[in-house]
Amino acid sequence: xxxSHDSLSQLERRYRAQLINSLSGFKSANxxxxxxxxxxxNLAIISSVFHLGADPAxxxxxxxxxxxxxxxxxxxxxTGSYTINQVNSDIWQQAHQTSARYDSGQCEFNEVGxxxxxxxxxxxxxxxxxxxxxxxxxxxxxxxxxxxxxxxIGRITDIWLDDVALNPDGNIDIESLNTVCxxxxxxxxxxxxxxxxxYAKPDKPSVIIx
Amino acid sequence: xxxSHDSLSQLERRYRAQLINSLSGFKSANxxxxxxxxxxxNLAIISSVFHLGADPAxxxxxxxxxxxxxxxxxxxxxTGSYTINQVNSDIWQQAHQTSARYDSGQCEFNEVGxxxxxxxxxxxxxxxxxxxxxxxxxxxxxxxxxxxxxxxIGRITDIWLDDVALNPDGNIDIESLNTVCxxxxxxxxxxxxxxxxxYAKPDKPSVIIx
Numbered sequence: 046x047x048x049s050h051d052s053l054s055q056l057e058r059r060y061r062a063q064l065i066n067s068l069s070g071f072k073s074a075n076x077x078x079x080x081x082x083x084x085x086x087n088l089a090i091i092s093s094v095f096h097l098g099a100d101p102a103x104x105x106x107x108x109x110x111x112x113x114x115x116x117x118x119x120x121x122x123x124t125g126s127y128t129i130n131q132v133n134s135d136i137w138q139q140a141h142q143t144s145a146r147y148d149s150g151q152c153e154f155n156e157v158g159x160x161x162x163x164x165x166x167x168x169x170x171x172x173x174x175x176x177x178x179x180x181x182x183x184x185x186x187x188x189x190x191x192x193x194x195x196x197x198i199g200r201i202t203d204i205w206l207d208d209v210a211l212n213p214d215g216n217i218d219i220e221s222l223n224t225v226c227x228x229x230x231x232x233x234x235x236x237x238x239x240x241x242x243x244y245a246k247p248d249k250p251s252v253i254i255x
Numbered sequence: 256x257x258x259s260h261d262s263l264s265q266l267e268r269r270y271r272a273q274l275i276n277s278l279s280g281f282k283s284a285n286x287x288x289x290x291x292x293x294x295x296x297n298l299a300i301i302s303s304v305f306h307l308g309a310d311p312a313x314x315x316x317x318x319x320x321x322x323x324x325x326x327x328x329x330x331x332x333x334t335g336s337y338t339i340n341q342v343n344s345d346i347w348q349q350a351h352q353t354s355a356r357y358d359s360g361q362c363e364f365n366e367v368g369x370x371x372x373x374x375x376x377x378x379x380x381x382x383x384x385x386x387x388x389x390x391x392x393x394x395x396x397x398x399x400x401x402x403x404x405x406x407x408i409g410r411i412t413d414i415w416l417d418d419v420a421l422n423p424d425g426n427i428d429i430e431s432l433n434t435v436c437x438x439x440x441x442x443x444x445x446x447x448x449x450x451x452x453x454y455a456k457p458d459k460p461s462v463i464i465x
Contacts, residue, residue: 046418053312053414056425063425065309068389068411070341070429071436071446072306073280095305096282097317098402099275102263107307107315131280137449138461145455156457179278184401191394191408192308198401201278204263208256215266215273216439219280225449226281226436229426231464232451236281236436236444239347244441245355247366251348254441 063229071226074132074233076140077106078161078170079120086161086170088153089117090140092227094129102201104129104181107194116149118186121197125183126168130175133223137233167203176222179204212255216241273439281436284342284443286350287316288371288380289330296371296380298363299327300350302437304339312411314339314391317404326359328396328405335393336378337409340385343433347443377413386432389414422465426451 048064056064072092079087091114097103108114121127132140139157147156154161160173167180181199188195210218225233240253258274266274282302289297301324307313318324331337342350349367357366364371370383377390391409398405420428430446437443450463 046416046421048414048416050412053411058310060425061312062309063422064414064427065312065411066306067425067427067429068312068339068387068414069304069306069314070283070285070434071281073282075280093305094279095303095317096276096279097399098404099272100268101402102271102275102278103401104279105317107305129278134449138452141452141461142455145457147457151457177278189307189408191313192311194308196406198399201263201275202260204258204274204278206256206258211256212273215270215277216442217274217277218442219277219438220442220444224280224438226446228429228434228446229451231454232426232428232430233449234430234446235449236438236446239344239435239443239445241439241442242348242351245352247355247357247361251351 067229071228071234074137074140074225074227076130076132076143076172076175077117078128078130078172079117080124080169081120082123086152086154087116087120088143088159088172089114090132090143097198103184103198104201105196105198108197109194118195118197121183122186124168127181127183127199128167128169128171128178129181130172130178131219131222131224133176134225134235135223136174137225141233164203171205177206177210177217177219177224277439281438281444284347284350284435284437286340286342286353286382286385287327288338288340288382289327290334290379291330292333296362296364297326297330298353298369298382299324300342300353307408313394313408314411315406315408318407319404328407331393331407332396334378337391337393338377338379338381338388339391340382340388341429341432341434343386344435344445345433346384347435351441351443374413381415387416387420387427387429387434
């Protein structure tokens, strides 16, 4: 089936959003925790968190300033601090519910039934129910001129995880933590491992190492 | 288990790469097809493709100019054309093998055993074995100054997919196409659907719609 350039441009807005959001493949499911300068907490699910580099340890996400992510962004800019908390299959429905347009005065933790957790020296709150979470310090943000979204980049400082998931080589078995992924705008999935593959070299095929 | 800022900075390079690559959550698995101005094809697996916006239909990925992705980037800049092809569970090992450092003269399609497919009016080759693929026109690229990676943004033009996967509301059931996802540097996974959730509203909990 071929969807041409011309037919793409004529799609109804919501149909188009569903379709285009499905194209990039599976997306990460993370809750971003923040706090304003009065100590009021905020929590938002984001499916656009992506790895940017290991040294320095950088992580990026895309934010739309005109949506429910407005408080998240304002808090990050005001405090320089946020947390990223992987969503697992015990909390996927609460996590999705954070995308509702709550008023600025409403706390998503309370509204959806997740527990804020504070750690020393980190302003932003963590999600207690998340089994892999880390503190992030804002490094930069810039507008993507093509569509006025914002690319937010931060540096990973402290990590908390269930130690059962940490493999001897540093890889984290996030499947064992029941971390979920997202497709399209609203579909959530658990995973089943095919395998880890050895570092690819031109002269021999990769093999399954685990 | 807590990995502190200080201990993070002292990790051995490869351990650190495995660890930090696991933090963002599940990643998309896509093959990017390109062609140079002499018509020589190139194919590279990329786990950093992300949705950037539906209208205009934009997709981004992160490229490291000093690696095996060098040919991909040079071809995209030279021709303005590339294809993104979702990796499925029939071709995940061949897809991984494209990350080997083949010489510029070697064609990854031949080396790993995937089939280039040309479509009218698209310079770059598609992967015949991929069941969801689309043509992309380069819109912009910029260096992320924090680590010298490149953010490459393109506009989605034409889409080809197995029509069994297209839901009535525009959502594509990429799980039914056996699209895989990636965790860390080298682990591949199939998925199992938890469900689609209704659009979240403050006054009532989301429900499973499919």
